[in-house]
Amino acid sequence: MSYKKLDKLNLTLDAYSHALAILGVDEATIMPEGGGNARSNAISTLAAISHENATSPEISNWIKEAQDSSLSEDKAAGVNEFKRLYEQNICLSADFVGKKTQAAMNCEQLWRRLRPTGDWKAFAPALKEVVDMARQEAKIRSDATGLLPYDALIEQYDPGTRMAHIDPVFSTLKEFLKDFLPKALQKQEIRHRKTPIKTLNGPFEIKHQRALGMAAMKQLGFDFSHGRLDTSHHPFCGGVPSDVRITTRYEKDNFLSALMGILHETGHAQYEQGLSKKNSHWPHNKARGMGLHESQSLFVEMQISRSPMFWDWAFALVSEHLGKNVLEGFDVEDVLAHVNLVKPGFIRVDADEITYPLHVILRYELERDLISGQIEVEDIPTAWHEKMVEYLGLDTKDNMKDGPMQDVHWPAGLFGYFPSYTLGALMAAQQWEAMIKALPKAPEQIRSGNFSSINEWRSKNIWQHGSRLSTPELMKQACGQELNPDAFIRHLKTRYGS
Amino acid sequence: MSYKKLDKLNLTLDAYSHALAILGVDEATIMPEGGGNARSNAISTLAAISHENATSPEISNWIKEAQDSSLSEDKAAGVNEFKRLYEQNICLSADFVGKKTQAAMNCEQLWRRLRPTGDWKAFAPALKEVVDMARQEAKIRSDATGLLPYDALIEQYDPGTRMAHIDPVFSTLKEFLKDFLPKALQKQEIRHRKTPIKTLNGPFEIKHQRALGMAAMKQLGFDFSHGRLDTSHHPFCGGVPSDVRITTRYEKDNFLSALMGILHETGHAQYEQGLSKKNSHWPHNKARGMGLHESQSLFVEMQISRSPMFWDWAFALVSEHLGKNVLEGFDVEDVLAHVNLVKPGFIRVDADEITYPLHVILRYELERDLISGQIEVEDIPTAWHEKMVEYLGLDTKDNMKDGPMQDVHWPAGLFGYFPSYTLGALMAAQQWEAMIKALPKAPEQIRSGNFSSINEWRSKNIWQHGSRLSTPELMKQACGQELNPDAFIRHLKTRYGS
Numbered sequence: 001m002s003y004k005k006l007d008k009l010n011l012t013l014d015a016y017s018h019a020l021a022i023l024g025v026d027e028a029t030i031m032p033e034g035g036g037n038a039r040s041n042a043i044s045t046l047a048a049i050s051h052e053n054a055t056s057p058e059i060s061n062w063i064k065e066a067q068d069s070s071l072s073e074d075k076a077a078g079v080n081e082f083k084r085l086y087e088q089n090i091c092l093s094a095d096f097v098g099k100k101t102q103a104a105m106n107c108e109q110l111w112r113r114l115r116p117t118g119d120w121k122a123f124a125p126a127l128k129e130v131v132d133m134a135r136q137e138a139k140i141r142s143d144a145t146g147l148l149p150y151d152a153l154i155e156q157y158d159p160g161t162r163m164a165h166i167d168p169v170f171s172t173l174k175e176f177l178k179d180f181l182p183k184a185l186q187k188q189e190i191r192h193r194k195t196p197i198k199t200l201n202g203p204f205e206i207k208h209q210r211a212l213g214m215a216a217m218k219q220l221g222f223d224f225s226h227g228r229l230d231t232s233h234h235p236f237c238g239g240v241p242s243d244v245r246i247t248t249r250y251e252k253d254n255f256l257s258a259l260m261g262i263l264h265e266t267g268h269a270q271y272e273q274g275l276s277k278k279n280s281h282w283p284h285n286k287a288r289g290m291g292l293h294e295s296q297s298l299f300v301e302m303q304i305s306r307s308p309m310f311w312d313w314a315f316a317l318v319s320e321h322l323g324k325n326v327l328e329g330f331d332v333e334d335v336l337a338h339v340n341l342v343k344p345g346f347i348r349v350d351a352d353e354i355t356y357p358l359h360v361i362l363r364y365e366l367e368r369d370l371i372s373g374q375i376e377v378e379d380i381p382t383a384w385h386e387k388m389v390e391y392l393g394l395d396t397k398d399n400m401k402d403g404p405m406q407d408v409h410w411p412a413g414l415f416g417y418f419p420s421y422t423l424g425a426l427m428a429a430q431q432w433e434a435m436i437k438a439l440p441k442a443p444e445q446i447r448s449g450n451f452s453s454i455n456e457w458r459s460k461n462i463w464q465h466g467s468r469l470s471t472p473e474l475m476k477q478a479c480g481q482e483l484n485p486d487a488f489i490r491h492l493k494t495r496y497g498s
Numbered sequence: 499m500s501y502k503k504l505d506k507l508n509l510t511l512d513a514y515s516h517a518l519a520i521l522g523v524d525e526a527t528i529m530p531e532g533g534g535n536a537r538s539n540a541i542s543t544l545a546a547i548s549h550e551n552a553t554s555p556e557i558s559n560w561i562k563e564a565q566d567s568s569l570s571e572d573k574a575a576g577v578n579e580f581k582r583l584y585e586q587n588i589c590l591s592a593d594f595v596g597k598k599t600q601a602a603m604n605c606e607q608l609w610r611r612l613r614p615t616g617d618w619k620a621f622a623p624a625l626k627e628v629v630d631m632a633r634q635e636a637k638i639r640s641d642a643t644g645l646l647p648y649d650a651l652i653e654q655y656d657p658g659t660r661m662a663h664i665d666p667v668f669s670t671l672k673e674f675l676k677d678f679l680p681k682a683l684q685k686q687e688i689r690h691r692k693t694p695i696k697t698l699n700g701p702f703e704i705k706h707q708r709a710l711g712m713a714a715m716k717q718l719g720f721d722f723s724h725g726r727l728d729t730s731h732h733p734f735c736g737g738v739p740s741d742v743r744i745t746t747r748y749e750k751d752n753f754l755s756a757l758m759g760i761l762h763e764t765g766h767a768q769y770e771q772g773l774s775k776k777n778s779h780w781p782h783n784k785a786r787g788m789g790l791h792e793s794q795s796l797f798v799e800m801q802i803s804r805s806p807m808f809w810d811w812a813f814a815l816v817s818e819h820l821g822k823n824v825l826e827g828f829d830v831e832d833v834l835a836h837v838n839l840v841k842p843g844f845i846r847v848d849a850d851e852i853t854y855p856l857h858v859i860l861r862y863e864l865e866r867d868l869i870s871g872q873i874e875v876e877d878i879p880t881a882w883h884e885k886m887v888e889y890l891g892l893d894t895k896d897n898m899k900d901g902p903m904q905d906v907h908w909p910a911g912l913f914g915y916f917p918s919y920t921l922g923a924l925m926a927a928q929q930w931e932a933m934i935k936a937l938p939k940a941p942e943q944i945r946s947g948n949f950s951s952i953n954e955w956r957s958k959n960i961w962q963h964g965s966r967l968s969t970p971e972l973m974k975q976a977c978g979q980e981l982n983p984d985a986f987i988r989h990l991k992t993r994y995g996s
Contacts, residue, residue, distance in 0.1 A: 011543060018536060018539075032723050033723050039516070041512075041516075046513050225532035226532035280536075
């Protein structure tokens with residue numbers, strides 16, 4: 001009956017996740033300002049109770065007993081994945097978690113205050129404490145799992161992915177991008193000289209932008225009986241698989257900003273909506289991890305929605321919702337000039353498809369070396385500057401605000417998370433090539449706004465597997481090859497090359 | 499340290515309430531249909547866990563020890579109210595609660611299916627089971643509290659209120675209303691013959707109706723930094739005191755429907771927003787009960803918003819938001835003819851201020867006699883019909899759909915709840931008279947849209963007391979008199995009399 005106990009526990013944990021997800025979405029979308037304190041208290045209380053439930057010592061016996069009984073393949077997969085999470089959850093003592101949370105909260109609050117002025121000196125001591133806790137955590141997790149310390153951190157976000165996979169891939173990619181970026185910029189420059197980029201004919205009413213976004217979501221396969229589109233300060237995909245809430249923000253004069261954001265989040269949402277509905281409270285039926293999740297959003301955003309064939313179809317959709325005169329004088333190439341504009345800059349979240357991975361590789365290299373102790377917090381500004389000059393030709397000396405103080409991840413203690421973004425981009429390109437092999441007509445289908453076969457392929461190869469396989473195993477099975485940068489490089493060459 | 503344990507428990511219970519409140523609001527306002535199953539599961543799981551927490555046997559000792567220690571007056575009040583709720587919560591066994599819930603769920607589901615056709619024969623057996631459980635529950639609660647059985651049910655919704663208070667009051671009120679209703683109708687008829695009721699100049703765009711409603715809420719004192727107005731199928735006031743969510747629904751051709759609903763819910767919301775913010779997780783700082791809550795909504799709806807002085811002010815507000823031509827040819831009397839229209843009908847929720855109490859008294863008399871065993875479920879249709887004829891001159895024979903099958907309360911097992919509606923109306927009128935004594939200028943202030951002194955009076959006399967006193971104690975302190983129908987009768991005479 002140990003399996004039954006685990007089943008009941010998972011139902012309980014799922015109820016907490018459900019509440020926390022919806023409370024979070026409500027907070028980010030419509031909660032009035034004054035509701036914040038009580039909301040934070042409710043969320044932290046429920047999160048703590050849920051964590052207590054998930055880490056109760058008796059669970060260890062239930063797992064053992066369940067694994068010793070004869071379970072169906074599916075149930076065994078559930079117990080295995082639950083065990084992995086349980087071990088991840090219990091390896092830190094409550095005391096350590098308290099200290100870690102305290103350090104991160106201090107640092108994040110300080111970061112919010114100091115970021116606008118970029119006061120690194122005042123910020124660095126708090127970050128040092130967070131890094132110190134992250135090193136201890138990596139050591140503890142390493143001892144518990146037998147993984148290398150930084151790998152043990154990555155394991156939380158991207159199960160199965162190791163530095164040994166990432167290092168050679170990122171190294172190849174970096175060398176390619178450093179060489180490719182100036183060429184792509186030059187090509188773009190020539191194009192702009194011949195055909196200047198056209199100004200979008202705004203302003204665009206938000207309700208029309210929203211209707212356009214929803215029409216695109218619907219066509220791509222978003223199920224509005226199990227989800228919504230709302231507005232928030234930062235776009236995200238939240239909620240639960242049966243009720244996926246995606247958000248965007250609107251710019252009055254640039255409808256492409258919200259639309260591209262919506263398309264990205266739609267990719268995330270499809271993964272959630274596409275998970276198995278049976279025993280959805282068990283962890284093996286939940287999404288695999290950050291990297292694979294990002295591959296789903298980027299697949300829709302980069303492989304599909306920034307392509308010429310997509311715009312062959314979407315062009316008319318834009319006119320339908322925003323008015324015929326909006327794209328007057330534009331052809332598909334003019335829209336693509338907007339959505340595929342390359343522009344090296346300081347800020348990761350504003351980066352384009354070519355420069356984004358360089359931002360991520362920079363952070364990956366720094367945090368990997370921070371965790372191993374090869375560099376210290378005080379070395380970050382110089383290292384950051386040197387890498388920015390080398391990778392993007394940008395000087396960030398004395399510009400901490402637009403340099404190492406731009407992201408929330410490190411102050412919040414999220415080490416091991418950054419590589420997921422670019423692993424997602426690489427996996428999306430690999431999935432695209434594998435899919436095209438199986439569905440050579442996919443580009444033609446996109447051109448006519450038909451995404452059903454594409455979604456079937458994604459469902460069968462990615463979504464339906466939930467967390468039954470590790471990320472590398474799932475990719476191997478779906479694409480017939482290990483993680484590698486070749487497909488992504490080919491994709492960039494096709495889109496931005498000469 | 500028992501007090502500390504109780505304090506921590508209340509923080510936990512408050513976090514569950516918070517989550518359940520927001521999950522409920524989200525479900526009723528924006529949740530997509532397909533999210534319903536998972537939402538119900540999450541809500542029932544968390545509600546069960548919360549109930550388990552609230553009824554743990556060890557709590558009994560904590561209460562005893564806390565009461566034996568020397569607590570401040572405020573803390574003692576908190577422990578006392580907590581004890582009352584604890585005893586209410588533990589007196590039913592888990593087994594009994596399970597059976598009761600099952601009976602109510604069966605009956606409510608059946609009711610939803612059968613109500614449209616009014617198939618009483620098919621419905622009655624399920625209702626019999628619910629009544630049977632309610633009788634058992636009343637007996638158990640009676641044994642635990644020493645109250646009479648039906649009083650022990652009322653105690654859950656309106657602490658301190660007894661049949662001994664209600665019976666003479668409802669009896670006087672009933673005799674008055676039976677006599678007064680035809681007179682008021684006659685007076686209205688004469689008025690309508692002289693000045694026919696004018697048609698509202700619709701349609702009214704929903705976004706304008708919403709802006710009008712929000713402007714009225716703001717002026718009345720609703721704090722939008724701690725609350726919102728949303729849309730739902732049935733209007734309600736939900737959320738938590740720091741984040742009060744009220745809802746309405748809009749009719750295209752009648753802006754008064756949504757507006758009056760909003761004003762009613764604003765009264766509820768003000769009570770919640772006006773509760774003490776200190777130790778808001780303790781039950782003595784929460785709203786007192788259903789009757790008093792309804793007195794707050796009706797005070798705003800009936801005493802304030804359906805008065806001539808309110809419309810002296812609100813007239814311009816309507817024109818400002820809906821357009822100048824909307825009330826063209828109207829004067830305040832013409833608006834009042836709409837908002838104070840008397841029209842006896844079958845349906846309680848559609849009833850006006852004069853006939854509503856008769857609907858409630860009918861239900862009160864029947865459920866009181868059902869619980870005592872004086873009547874049985876099979877007697878309801880005839881008794882209902884006879885009372886409808888006697889009170890409102892309406893024949894409901896063979897019309898179960900618009901008769902005893904119109905409300906969800908009985909199928910859902912909510913016996914003891916109905917009287918609150920009319921107790922609220924009586925208390926609102928008593929509060930108004932007490933307030934006018936203290937603030938003789940209140941009518942003039944309303945005429946200029948100034949509600950601050952009125953809200954101060956309500957805050958000082960009602961809101962700030964939370965659940966420190968029983969309903970009768972609080973009313974005695976606020977109004978200097980026991981519950982009685984005189985103020986309400988004077989109010990009706992002034993508004994509808996000759």
